[in-house]
Amino acid sequence: MTAPTINTAHHEPWLVWVHDTAYGQMMRDVTWMFPTFQAVHLIGMTLLVGVIAVIDLRVLGFAKGLPLAALHRLIPWALFGFAINVLTGCGFFAAEPYSFAAVPAFRFKMLLLALAGLNALWFWISVYPHVEEWGPGDSTPVLAKSLSLISLCLWVSVIFAGRFIAFGGTGTL
Amino acid sequence: MSILEAIQNTGFADWMRVSEWGYPIILTLHSIGLAMVVGVLFVIDLRILGVPRSLPILPLRQLMTLVWLGFVLNLITGLCLFSADAVKFFESPTFRFKLASVFAGVGLAVFLSSSVLGVGDKFDRREAVIPARAKVFASLSLLMWLAAICLGRYVAYE
Numbered sequence: 001m002t003a004p005t006i007n008t009a010h011h012e013p014w015l016v017w018v019h020d021t022a023y024g025q026m027m028r029d030v031t032w033m034f035p036t037f038q039a040v041h042l043i044g045m046t047l048l049v050g051v052i053a054v055i056d057l058r059v060l061g062f063a064k065g066l067p068l069a070a071l072h073r074l075i076p077w078a079l080f081g082f083a084i085n086v087l088t089g090c091g092f093f094a095a096e097p098y099s100f101a102a103v104p105a106f107r108f109k110m111l112l113l114a115l116a117g118l119n120a121l122w123f124w125i126s127v128y129p130h131v132e133e134w135g136p137g138d139s140t141p142v143l144a145k146s147l148s149l150i151s152l153c154l155w156v157s158v159i160f161a162g163r164f165i166a167f168g169g170t171g172t173l
Numbered sequence: 174m175s176i177l178e179a180i181q182n183t184g185f186a187d188w189m190r191v192s193e194w195g196y197p198i199i200l201t202l203h204s205i206g207l208a209m210v211v212g213v214l215f216v217i218d219l220r221i222l223g224v225p226r227s228l229p230i231l232p233l234r235q236l237m238t239l240v241w242l243g244f245v246l247n248l249i250t251g252l253c254l255f256s257a258d259a260v261k262f263f264e265s266p267t268f269r270f271k272l273a274s275v276f277a278g279v280g281l282a283v284f285l286s287s288s289v290l291g292v293g294d295k296f297d298r299r300e301a302v303i304p305a306r307a308k309v310f311a312s313l314s315l316l317m318w319l320a321a322i323c324l325g326r327y328v329a330y331e
Contacts, residue, residue, distance in 0.1 A: 035326050035327055035329070036323070036326075038326050039322055039323040039325075039326040039327070042204070042207065042322050042326065043319060043322055045204075045208060046207065046208055046211040046212040046215060046318075046322070047212070047215060049212050050211065050212020050213055050215050050216060051212070051215075051216060053208070053209075053212060053213075054212075054213060054216050054236065057239075062235065063232050063233070063235040063236055064232070065229060065231065065232025065235070066228065066229065066232045066233070067227070067228075067229070070225055070227040070228040070229070071228065073224075073225035073227065074216060074219070074224075074225065077215075077219070136229065156205060159204050159205055159208060160201050160205075162204075163197065163200060163201040163204050164197060164201065167196075167197040173329045
């Protein structure tokens with residue numbers, strides 16, 4: 001029996017396709033693009049996480065004078081930040097798809113993002129229909145508080161995992 | 174030997190450079206602090222600019238606690254990161270511009286917090302409208318933080 005060998009020259013066809021796209025090529029060839037996209041990715045992150053964190057903290061009872069319905073008007077800004085980060089994130093991945101796909105921190109970040117998405121969906125279905133009821137000073141039920149706490153923990157973890165992709169072997173900064 | 178050289182020759186600076194977890198964890202905490210400072214100020218500045226109008230201004234004052242908490246976190250983690258390569262950072266124009274943006278951003282936050290959020294009930298009761306000057310400062314605040322984020326990222330590539 002011989003030990004299984006890892007063929008480093010062979011990559012999944014879809015990764016090769018991603019690598020060869022014009023987007024990937026541009027991210028590798030234009031030197032200012034990668035750092036600039038990282039800056040924009042951080043700006044998108046502050047939009048997304050900033051708005052979500054303020055809403056979550058209000059649900060948890062911090063700054064109770066803020067009515068939740070008015071805070072939810074900020075959701076489009078969070079979605080805008082998310083859209084920016086999907087776009088820039090795809091750029092990083094397309095630049096180095098083989099290393100990104102292999103780095104555990106990247107896979108973990110994608111898992112955390114999926115969980116944060118499901119959590120947000122649950123919040124949207126079960127809590128969002130009641131936001132009009134929670135005006136200044138009103139407390140929220142336990143389910144809303146639990147989902148908000150989970151949301152805060154997940155987003156902080158997403159930032160951690162994201163930052164660790166660079167230290168986990170992609171060779172990026 | 175200059176002060177900067179002395180800083181980057183300390184045992185702590187050495188640990189920042191060689192330890193497996195030191196630098197990554199400190200840099201990640203710097204990102205968390207960034208999200209707290211800029212994320213919350215983004216909500217506050219946007220409200221001063223009128224979005225969303227249904228959001229009362231006075232209770233936003235409480236969110237400033239988060240901003241200052243994030244700022245202290247980033248001051249501490251920032252000093253740690255600085256120590257690892259003090260001479261390079263100090264001499265980098267990009268880093269100096271970043272610091273200038275942060276100082277301007279902090280100054281604007283202090284001013285807007287006291288002159289708008291602190292008297293927010295006046296605006297919430299429709300007894301006064303937010304002055305145009307405050308809106309200009311809120312826009313400048315957003316601009317300063319966006320600049321600080323970009324310059325901070327570029328410093329890493331120098």
